[in-house]
Amino acid sequence: ETMAFTTTTFRLCLLITVVAPSSADTSSSTSINISTSPSLLRAPSSSSSCATRGNSTHIRWWIQYPSDFISNDEFRNVDDGGADGNCVYQSSESARAEMTTYLYENIMPYDLPNALTLGFDPSDGSGASSSRHTNTDGTTFFEHESDSNAILRSTYRHLQQQFDNQNTYSLRKRDCVDGLSDGILNQTLHYSLLSKVLYPWADVIPHSIFMEYVVPFAIVNEPRVDYRPLLFDALWEMLKEWEVPTTTMQMQQQTQMTSIKETQTMIKEVVKRINTRLWSILGCPSKPIVFHAGLTPRIYDPLSVIAYGHSSCTGLAVLLIAALRSVGIAARLVGTPAWYGDEEQGNHSWLEVFIPDDNGGRWIFLEPTPGIAEGDEDAANADDLDRDPCKRWFCKADRFNGSTRVFATRYTKEGASTSYPMAWAVGDEGVVGEDRSEYYTDVCSKCS
Numbered sequence: 001e002t003m004a005f006t007t008t009t010f011r012l013c014l015l016i017t018v019v020a021p022s023s024a025d026t027s028s029s030t031s032i033n034i035s036t037s038p039s040l041l042r043a044p045s046s047s048s049s050c051a052t053r054g055n056s057t058h059i060r061w062w063i064q065y066p067s068d069f070i071s072n073d074e075f076r077n078v079d080d081g082g083a084d085g086n087c088v089y090q091s092s093e094s095a096r097a098e099m100t101t102y103l104y105e106n107i108m109p110y111d112l113p114n115a116l117t118l119g120f121d122p123s124d125g126s127g128a129s130s131s132r133h134t135n136t137d138g139t140t141f142f143e144h145e146s147d148s149n150a151i152l153r154s155t156y157r158h159l160q161q162q163f164d165n166q167n168t169y170s171l172r173k174r175d176c177v178d179g180l181s182d183g184i185l186n187q188t189l190h191y192s193l194l195s196k197v198l199y200p201w202a203d204v205i206p207h208s209i210f211m212e213y214v215v216p217f218a219i220v221n222e223p224r225v226d227y228r229p230l231l232f233d234a235l236w237e238m239l240k241e242w243e244v245p246t247t248t249m250q251m252q253q254q255t256q257m258t259s260i261k262e263t264q265t266m267i268k269e270v271v272k273r274i275n276t277r278l279w280s281i282l283g284c285p286s287k288p289i290v291f292h293a294g295l296t297p298r299i300y301d302p303l304s305v306i307a308y309g310h311s312s313c314t315g316l317a318v319l320l321i322a323a324l325r326s327v328g329i330a331a332r333l334v335g336t337p338a339w340y341g342d343e344e345q346g347n348h349s350w351l352e353v354f355i356p357d358d359n360g361g362r363w364i365f366l367e368p369t370p371g372i373a374e375g376d377e378d379a380a381n382a383d384d385l386d387r388d389p390c391k392r393w394f395c396k397a398d399r400f401n402g403s404t405r406v407f408a409t410r411y412t413k414e415g416a417s418t419s420y421p422m423a424w425a426v427g428d429e430g431v432v433g434e435d436r437s438e439y440y441t442d443v444c445s446k447c448s
Contacts, residue, residue, distance in 0.1 A: 053244060054197040058089045061207045095196075096189050099215050103185070106413050109430045110221050118217070118224065119183025184226045188217040191228040195328030198243055201267045202328035204260065204356040208412075213330035213354060216411045219318050220333060220422060220431050222301040231302070231326040234281050238273060239327060242266060264355055267329060271353055272384040275369050276377045278323055282306045285374035291316060297424040314349040314424070316368040321351050330354035333409045334365060334436060337421040340403045347423035348394055352408060353385060363408070367392060390447035400444040407433045 054060045090098075104120050111118060192215045196202045205214065218224060279288035283306075292310040299308050300315035302322045311319070317333055324331040335349035352363040369382035389395045409420045410432045420433030 053200075053203065054089075056092070056197075058091055059095055059193060059196045060203055061088050061090065062203065092193055095193060099189055099192060099211065100185065102211050103188075103216060106411050106432075108218055108221070111218065111224065114224075117183050119185030184217055184224060184228075187226055187228050188215065191232050191326055192328075194232070195326070199239070199328045200242065200244055201263055201270070204263050205328070205330050205354065206356070206361065209330050209354050209361065210328075212411045213332050214325050214328055216325075218411075219321055219409060220420065221425060221428065222297075222318055223304070225301050225303040227302040227322050228326050230306075231323045235274060235278075235323060235327055238277060238281070239270065242270065260356065260358060264357065267353070267355060268385045270327070271324065271329065271366070272382060274323055274327075275320060275366070275384065276372055276380065276382040277374075278320065279370045279372050280374040282319075283309055288371055288373050289316075289319075290371040300424075310370075313368075316370050317349045317351045320368045324353065332363075333420075334406065335423075336404050336406050337423040337426075338405075339399060340401075341405065343423070343426075350392075350394075355385065365389070365392075389443050395440070395444040396447050397445045400441045402441060404437070404441075406436045406440045408436050410434055 100120065104115070107115065107120075192210075195214070196210070202210070202214075217228075279290075283289045287309065289305060290310045291312065293312050295310070295312040296314040299305060299311045300318055302319045305311040305315045305319045314333075314335070317335075321331040321333060331351055331353050333349060334352050335347065337343070337347050339345035339347065350365055350367045352365045354361055355364055364385045366383045366385055366387065369380065372380040372382060383392075405421075407418065407420050410416050413432055416432035416434070418433050418435050419429035420431040422428055422431065
């Protein structure tokens with residue numbers, strides 16, 4: 001453990017200077033002013049618009065998408081909300097409660113024994129219907145009983161979301177006993193809401209997609225680690241040009257609304273930039289994070305990949321997904337557990353990113369491009385969402401002849417028809433999934 005800590009400290013040499021130190025108010029992360037500002041986004045339809053963006057007390061959801069992506073029913077019980085064109089506004093506290101309940105209702109089996117440690121508080125008297133059980137080994141877990149009116153809260157022990165007189169949105173420390181702190185749930189909720197307010201692309205992601213592919217703290221069965229504060233801070237300076245206006249002067253100068261097409265371009269540019277610069281920012285300028293084969297499941301959670309400075313395809317994809325989710329971009333793990341249906345032929349993992357469009361949206365795939373050192377970004381030409389699928393080494397007709405199966409991860413249990421088969425945990429059905437074989441066979445069978 002001591003050696004791993006030392007390695008992490010060394011590899012995070014740049015993160016110390018990525019974000020300016022917080023003021024002496026004991027804030028645990030950078031405070032970012034998010035005063036109410038005009039909408040930066042307009043709905044696809046010329047007759048649909050939203051007057052204001054989310055702010056320090058409310059977030060905004062668009063509801064102009066087809067029911068496959070978002071439905072008005074999802075907002076039936078949203079409190080403190082008001083209709084404005086095709087938008088619904090939800091109070092931040094209501095959103096926190098909804099996110100907490102969603103995460104717990106769909107919690108993976110690996111996390112049930114550690115629900116309290118993660119930060120869930122199913123016994124706080126808020127109306128959640130849960131039963132406490134004890135395993136044969138003496139460990140305790142909570143079994144959630146379905147209740148559409150159940151509301152869970154996260155444990156506030158050490159860090160609590162607060163808003164000061166300047167509408168500064170931050171996590172602030174408060175006194176706690178014996179060094180105890182919150183679990184990772186509070187950090188997850190905080191940065192999910194912060195990305196929703198701070199970055200304009202998060203406004204366009206449908207409610208159901210945001211909940212399932214941005215909010216969760218887990219991707220598969222990787223060790224649960226508190227990666228969001230670290231990754232958000234690492235990317236913050238890089239993404240400043242896309243932040244919404246926060247000062248009165250900036251808001252007055254911001255006269256052009258962003259269309260759906262322009263937002264698509266923005267997401268693609270952000271994904272390309274992160275896939276280009278993530279590896280040197282989280283490593284060191286001359287020693288970026290690189291690919292090493294055969295390391296899953298030993299090194300595949302985000303912090304282990306950063307600490308060791310390398311991982312195989314699964315760990316690199318998990319790290320890139322975690323980075324994208326930390327800044328409000330919906331992403332998921334995709335892969336095949338066995339080429340040609342034969343485990344002896346190996347496996348592969350990559351990722352998909354959700355791109356909204358006038359019909360709701362679509363998933364586009366790409367691969368992590370590790371090993372890019374600082375100063376080599378342009379020459380490296382990292383993978384991006386506009387690349388021809390046939391340019392990827394694995395997207396070829398001979399690999400997708402009908403025998404290779406491909407799956408994507410999910411988090412929502414309801415409606416999931418399959419599990420995500422993990423090559424490193426054969427037979428483990430704890431992660432729900434979606435069969436993407438037909439899509440990849442159709443796309444890649446055309447590639448020679």
